[in-house]
Amino acid sequence: MEYNNIVAVGECCLDNYADEPAVRPGGISFNFAMNAANAFSGKNIHLISALGLRDESLFVKKLDSRGVEHKFTIVRATPSIGIHLDQKGEREFYDYDPGGLLDWYPSESQRSIIKEADLLILTRYEAISSLFKRLIKVPTKATRVVDFADISGKGLPEVKVMLENHDLADVCIFGLSPDEDDLRNYLQRLANDHYGLFIITLAHKGAIALLEGKTWYQPAFPVANVVDTTGAGDCFAAYFLSRWCSTGSIAEALEAGCFAASEIIQKRGAN
Numbered sequence: 001m002e003y004n005n006i007v008a009v010g011e012c013c014l015d016n017y018a019d020e021p022a023v024r025p026g027g028i029s030f031n032f033a034m035n036a037a038n039a040f041s042g043k044n045i046h047l048i049s050a051l052g053l054r055d056e057s058l059f060v061k062k063l064d065s066r067g068v069e070h071k072f073t074i075v076r077a078t079p080s081i082g083i084h085l086d087q088k089g090e091r092e093f094y095d096y097d098p099g100g101l102l103d104w105y106p107s108e109s110q111r112s113i114i115k116e117a118d119l120l121i122l123t124r125y126e127a128i129s130s131l132f133k134r135l136i137k138v139p140t141k142a143t144r145v146v147d148f149a150d151i152s153g154k155g156l157p158e159v160k161v162m163l164e165n166h167d168l169a170d171v172c173i174f175g176l177s178p179d180e181d182d183l184r185n186y187l188q189r190l191a192n193d194h195y196g197l198f199i200i201t202l203a204h205k206g207a208i209a210l211l212e213g214k215t216w217y218q219p220a221f222p223v224a225n226v227v228d229t230t231g232a233g234d235c236f237a238a239y240f241l242s243r244w245c246s247t248g249s250i251a252e253a254l255e256a257g258c259f260a261a262s263e264i265i266q267k268r269g270a271n
Contacts, residue, residue: 003245006040007117007142008033009048009110009135011101011128012059012072014080015230015270025059026270027079028123028147031231034271035238037066039260040245044069046113050104052078062271071110075100089226089265102131106138117142119245121237122169124162125149136168143170147237150175156186163190170196171241175233178205188215197250199240201233206258207240209250218254221262231270236261 013027033047045066050073051059063070077099084092106114114120120142124132136146146169151159166172172194176183184200191198191210198210206220240257244250264270 001118001143003040003043003118003143005044005046005116005118005142006036006121007046007048007113007119008036008121009106009114009138010121010123010131011079012047012049012051012055014055014078016080016082016095017268018082018084023058023080024269025055025062026081026231028125028149028234029121030059030063031234031271032121032147032238033068033070034062034066035235035260035264036242037068039238039242039256046070046117048106048110048113049073050075050101052076052099071107071113073104073107073110075104083230085228085230089228091228091230096127098127101128104131105134111138114138114140114142116140119143119145119241121145121147121241123147123149124165126158126162129162133165136165144168145171145173145237145241147173147233148175150233151183152177152180154183156182159183159186166190166194171199172196173199173201173233173237173240175201175203178202199237199254201236201257201261203229207236207254209254211250216250216254218251218258221259223262223266226265228268228270229265232261232265234270235264 008029010029011027014023015026046069055078079099082095209216236257239260243256244253
């Protein structure tokens, strides 16, 4: 299959770093689209989302600089989140506000873009679960990818609820702390019953892929000075999917994703 139209649907978010006076444009879907513009050379990258009118130009300027097409619905406010970085560059999120995102449903023109996508990337985390349940049901001919974001620290019952629609995805991506063996084992068992691909990123331990009972592992690339881990998973996803779509090689895709993630965490900012 030719993957020419790459469409990310979901969240734009204002990133409020605790030690910076100005906000940065961010959000999982936005970060993915910005990275995909570099990773998917020569392909059409499209971002579909909802944001507040006063912030539209902030996001459009960045997207235009990378050649990312975009179709926004204007809602009452853009989502926002606080970000604190510790001395090791590890990010901690706080005070998430979904703004008007949860009131959004894609317009007819947005649904048309989704329908004709070749690769569709959706995001699912607890704060926007109601939106995800709407988005996952929008008709499309695309290969569906669902990024379940970082599920570290969540209990197994909560994770099972989060994954109730995993069978609608061709590719599932999860972020997990390396020492959470129970959740990792659960995902591995679930992958055995899933017809598609499971990807688990493991922070400084690299990433694994699971498909049809087979497992691939890629160690993380060493980084001497970690500055900011915000958006590392979004960057990984863009480069993993780009290489996987172009070569079909899971091993090469894992290597490309891990290398790209090791690069982005050496500077501040998620995109």
